[in-house]
Amino acid sequence: MRCKETPLLGRLGRLVLLLLAGLLALLCRPDAFLSLLVGHSDMEWAREVERENSTGHESAQGVVATESSFSVVGQTNSRQPGTQQAWVLHFGHAPPPLWERTYGGAGMLGASGHAIASLPRGGLVMAGTARGTEGGFWGWLLALSPDGEVLWERTPGHEGVHGFHAVSVLEDGSIVAGGTQDRVGWVVRMDSRGELLWDVKLPQLERVTALVSLPAQRVAVMGTAETSTTGLGISQLVMMESNGWASWQKQLPAEGKGELAALALLPDGGLVATGRLGQPDSSDWSLWVVRMDPRGEPLWEHVPDGLQVEAGRAITVLPDGGIAVAGLSWKELLVDRDAKVWRFSAEGNLLWQKLCGGVKNDMGNGIARLADDSLVVVGSTLSKGAGKTDLWTFGLSPEGELLWEETFGSP
Template identity: 65%
Template sequence: MTWARNVEQENSTGHEWAEAVNATGNGFSVVGHTNSRRPGVQQAWVLQFDKAPPPLWERTYGGGEPGTGTLGRAIVAAPGGGLIVAGEEQLAVGRFRGWLLVLSPEGDVLWERTPGHVGVNGLNAIAVLEDGSPVAGGVQDGAGWVVRLDSRGNRLWDVALPQVEHVTALVALPAQRIAVLGTSETSTVGLGISRLLFLESDGRATAEKRLPTEGQGELNALASLPDGGLIAAGRLSHSNSMDKHLWVVRMDSRGEILWEYSSSQLDAGRAIAVFPDGGVAVGGYSWKDFLVDREATVWRFSADGRLLWQRSYGGAGDDMGYGIARLADESLVVVGMTSSQGAGKTDLWTFGLSPEGQPLWEASFGSP
């Protein structure tokens, strides 16, 4: 088993990745993971920035013996300052559970919770309701899962959503309601379908929409708009094709589709930033020639669905955009992964853009 040990050793360090970004005041916070601080151990990694690098502070969280650790999947601002991180804790090979972490504005741990049980389980979406209670979504026991806690970390309720195999995104609605996006009928060779569910304040599902109405498509990101509507982004397969293309869906407050956009290239939407006029920027990635490597891509849409501009970013290697946020000055920040630069095999990557998509700054963070 010499070759297996070599592969394990090769991948035990040098990999950093950003999963999500959240605008916080005049700056932004980033969550991801690293296996370089403690080789062989995955740790959640949070970085807090002003308007641009270097970070004001950065810290890692969790992690024990090799083969265990924590992964940060989503981040949101906590009421009154601070941050809430959602992800998963790995206890052993193939044994995971949901993980929630609340931090002070300086990155100190205020409380930490693992609200579910052990399995192939985890959390990958987080939002805060009007009353300040956090609600998170992910997967538990092969079904979509949503859990709501109070501001002190006490569990109020959790519900299984058998309509979907896992929750991909959720947003807070008025009156403590929640819009939940999930995926079902997933496959290793093609796309499944997405379902949009509306939950009442006690977790009861009261409405459901299939997306797309025909064919196959998976939506990974969901955001609320200034007029109370919703917008989602992901990937769509066109008729009689296995190719996957950017897919953006604009809906009203009930989930009725107002407009859709799909590209002709091989690409995917991973995150959404909303502008005050109802326009959005979608962050994701596009495949380069020969489908070997990817490049980070941002698409800017008007409120009525017109594509205003599209730009790609990165170098000669594999580069992906995973999160996007609009800052107070209307600029954009994108986070993800790069293998085109930096010290490690893959580095956490972030860059800033003007509202028109022009690069403002760029930085990568990692270890060899």
């Protein structure tokens, strides 16, 4: 005698069979499992997106200038399609580059350059992130000769959730880099040969965003804590002595939420930083520039009047004590951005501001002053160039007029 299948048992049976089929597909054919999960057409769309984005994306993250040249660091996935590599371009006073090289060697599944600094005898040191063969990430340091040859390469710490976002060179030629290790702030000091002197975790920070070298081998470290996916965190300025001991720290802002992304040393020993400050009773944020004395006490702050969703991402000090900031301004929130540059007097007065970009998404990530007092700004653009996202650099006069502009990328 056959039993009649009840609707409930029928539905459960079909569900069990579907789950078993899905499990078998996952074990034997992951791609078949994804097709079962999202549907064949969606799977083809996902593969097409992956193929489309495996090449043609370049961006600049930082820039450093000397008396006669400037160097840009970023990343590209076009030289070895499907693999991201760090990219350094070295210029005279303007494009074209004198040389350019990609980095990311054996044992790495990918690499990116986040920050760059000049070495005493004309070389460069680059800080970034390397992806290891086990799927984790390393903080990555690379010392380069004046023509871009690798002098030494280091991945301190251990593989995990790590990376460097800032680098600076001390008076004695040693190198300090800051970033994240095991989801807390991390600072490493190495001698000029790449030998580890010390590394320190800063549990009061979730990540180090910027640092600058000070006299007597001290380091001013900026980082953020209490971050979330829906709102801003709180910034901390930490003073580190030559042995890695944190002698004091200062919370910024004193009230509310704000994140400082860049830090610079002023001629009088004070500090200046830029980032974004949360708006009271709002989820929006605005440009934030704060000038501090050597103990981290604010002397002045600049926050624009009215609702302008903008952020500073890089800062450079000018000979007259003024500063220039590069960052971004939203044209349409969560859709489109312009790069933006601001210039301030030593007293914090806004002298000029300039929007740069096109009809699509553009960002300013780095800024430096050149020997003739002009400014070089670097970042990324979707509005210009040959690729999907191109590395973008442009020069501005001291008054903010565009002097030159160039993109670097591949289709």
